[in-house]
Amino acid sequence: MTDHENDPLLAEAIARRDESRAQILRSRANRLGGSAVDRLANAFDKMAEQAEKAARQSSSALSDLEPIKPDPEGTSRSLADSEGNFPANAEVAAAGGVGIKASNTDVSTGKPAQTIEQAGVAVTSGAQKIVGDQPVGGAGSTEERSKVEIPANWRDLTWQERRSxxxxxxxxxxxxxxEANAAIDAELKRRG
Structure with a gap:
């Protein structure tokens, strides 16, 4: 199998396979270099040269492919959760978090979840479902928001830190x- 069909992961696997094969054959050729087995050593040497050529071709094919891009739309095939269910849509595919079991499953019915609110259940204390770095279920009450410390130099934070x-x-x-700036400004105005 030498056709990678524009799949970077498959091309990388082929390149690694060819490189490993070349190293094994080169090792055998070097080990069997004695006078009694010169013909065998020569055969391994030729095979090693062919394998090295195939490894170079596989590596150049891999370097010509575009790297895998992130999939924000959730269109790639996702993994099943602990209950064996695949996500029904991109929203559910993005749900997860530490301490969340059955992240693609509506635990009340055992069927695949259709929304992030249905997806998964927290199994450890303090666990919070997230989508990306956003908590599921909103930021909480006004009282909880008031406890969040907003540093005086919040505008100097990176956009990811401001987003969080x-x-x-x-x-x-x-x-x-x-959007992060607007939300922080709105909270500061609310606090007055």
Missing amino acids: LASKLSDDPISNGE
Whole structure:
């Protein structure tokens, strides 16, 4: 099998296979270099040269392929959860978190979940379902939001840090720096 069909993972596997084969054959050729087995050593040497050529071709084919891009739409085949269910949509595929069991399953029915609210159940204390770095179920009550510390230099934080902070202050998903700034500003105005 030498056709990678534009699949970077398959091309990498082929390149590694060919490189391993070349190393094994080169090792055998070097080990069997004695006078009694010169013909066998020569045969292994030729096979090693062919395998090294195939490894170079596989490596160049791999370098010509585009790397795998992230899949924000959730269109790639996802893994099944602990209950054996695959995610029904991109929203459910993005749900998860530490201490979350059955992340693709509506645990009340045992069937695949259709929304992130249905997906999974926390099995450890303090576990929180998340989508990306956003908690599922919103930021909580006004009292909980008031406990979140907003540093005086919050505008100097990276957009990811501002996004994480804003996700604790807003029920709306925060997907970029501008939305994070708006959510933090709104919370500061609310606090007055």
